[in-house]
Amino acid sequence: MASQIEQLARGASWGAFAQATELKNRILFVILALLVYRLGTYIPIPGIDPHIWEDIFSKKGGGVLDMFNLFSGGALQRMTIFALNIMPYISASIIVQLATSLFPALETLKKEGEAGRMKINQYTRYLTVLLATVQAYGLAVGLEHLQGSTGMSAVIDPGLFFRISTIITVVGGTVFLMWLGEQITARGIGNGISLIIFAGIVANLPRALGTFFELGREGRFNFIELLTIVALIAAVIIFIVFMERANRRVVVQYPKRQVGNKLFKGDTNYMPLKLNMSGVIPPIFASSLLLLPLTVVGFAGAEAGEWVQTIQRYLQHGQPTYMILYGALIAFFCFFYTAVVFNPTENADILKRNGGFIPGIRPGKNTADYLDFVVTRITTLGATYLVFICLLPEMLISGYGLPFYLGGTSLLIVVSVTMDTVGQVHSHLVAHQYEGLLKKTRLGGKLSK
Numbered sequence: 001m002a003s004q005i006e007q008l009a010r011g012a013s014w015g016a017f018a019q020a021t022e023l024k025n026r027i028l029f030v031i032l033a034l035l036v037y038r039l040g041t042y043i044p045i046p047g048i049d050p051h052i053w054e055d056i057f058s059k060k061g062g063g064v065l066d067m068f069n070l071f072s073g074g075a076l077q078r079m080t081i082f083a084l085n086i087m088p089y090i091s092a093s094i095i096v097q098l099a100t101s102l103f104p105a106l107e108t109l110k111k112e113g114e115a116g117r118m119k120i121n122q123y124t125r126y127l128t129v130l131l132a133t134v135q136a137y138g139l140a141v142g143l144e145h146l147q148g149s150t151g152m153s154a155v156i157d158p159g160l161f162f163r164i165s166t167i168i169t170v171v172g173g174t175v176f177l178m179w180l181g182e183q184i185t186a187r188g189i190g191n192g193i194s195l196i197i198f199a200g201i202v203a204n205l206p207r208a209l210g211t212f213f214e215l216g217r218e219g220r221f222n223f224i225e226l227l228t229i230v231a232l233i234a235a236v237i238i239f240i241v242f243m244e245r246a247n248r249r250v251v252v253q254y255p256k257r258q259v260g261n262k263l264f265k266g267d268t269n270y271m272p273l274k275l276n277m278s279g280v281i282p283p284i285f286a287s288s289l290l291l292l293p294l295t296v297v298g299f300a301g302a303e304a305g306e307w308v309q310t311i312q313r314y315l316q317h318g319q320p321t322y323m324i325l326y327g328a329l330i331a332f333f334c335f336f337y338t339a340v341v342f343n344p345t346e347n348a349d350i351l352k353r354n355g356g357f358i359p360g361i362r363p364g365k366n367t368a369d370y371l372d373f374v375v376t377r378i379t380t381l382g383a384t385y386l387v388f389i390c391l392l393p394e395m396l397i398s399g400y401g402l403p404f405y406l407g408g409t410s411l412l413i414v415v416s417v418t419m420d421t422v423g424q425v426h427s428h429l430v431a432h433q434y435e436g437l438l439k440k441t442r443l444g445g446k447l448s449k
Helices: 002-040 050-060 066-069 089-104 103-108 114-145 161-185 192-217 223-245 281-303 306-314 322-342 344-353 365-402 407-449
Strands: 245-256 257-259 262-264 268-274
Touching: 002 161, 002 192, 002 407, 066 192, 089 103, 089 114, 089 161, 089 281, 089 322, 114 161, 114 365, 161 257, 192 223, 192 407, 223 365, 223 407, 245 365, 268 365, 281 322, 281 365, 281 407, 322 365, 344 365, 365 407
Parallel strands: none
Antiparallel strands: 245 268, 257 262
């Protein structure tokens, strides 16, 4: 009997140790994968003169270039194999998701379960390669036409061979990151694509903070202003955490049910509706769309017409026109993306099929109208929150010259990804505790026998 107890206890302990080891292995895999990613951001594209490109980037920087450089973790500024980073995959995912809601064939495929999801993921990968190829070709052609202060091109030997090699190198880097992100999601903790972007932003935060404090040392602002800005950034982070956790809980009741000879009493549950369903998609889309003219002007240089120069002048950071358009685009994409990810009619039908209903609201169309009304109200608050978070750092960047990495979009990504990853780690720990309790229960049952 004693040997049996010892064997069962040893089995329970080994199960708990194995579960903890699995979590450690997942975290270690994520760390190693992100180290590989950071290593790739320092491998240059063949045929580029790094000194001339650094000179060109310092002059052409700003606008969407800084946005892409932010998401690439500095790979674009160093012109490495990960210059496009994972952005083509994100664009392809959004396009496929929008197409799923617009085309009935794709929507039917989405409802087919795991097989349909794998097919849609395959379409996303194909579209990623196509978008990356087009962008890599544009990057190669643009590099050939850019000249530094000395009048020399950043490309050592322009021509067809350079374009082909650049396309193969950059597209290969993007496809590798897409695969690496999927591996992190499957074998690690958290969303792999989000963690790759997160790692790129965090890797440049020390340099951004150094620039920030260097500006204070140079006298750009006094000690009181320095403390005020630091406190304001901390308050913004706390506010982001609060708003990202905020949700509207819609009460859902289930009536009494009789299954065979058993009568199950009614239950009350909640449908949590996040205040910000669209995440960081609206700021990313708004920034890319609004700052694209500035990038075209930056590459065109003296060849740009007068009207293009006028657009550049009014769309600079800190200009009232830029602020108004930026806020309007964020609000628009917030409502648009929320409409894509949440369908009130579909959710109302799911409640009706499962026998659930919202107290005081009839099932069917009335429930769909009520859910649409609630989602519209909370999306209005969510859009206001996103506009405020993104415009406040823009004012600080414009007024005090703060680094771009301290902007609203970067803070949103860092905080959101951190919260999601910590939440998944917590879920693994809870599952580990439940498994330990179940093993102890089984042990107690066997001992009683």
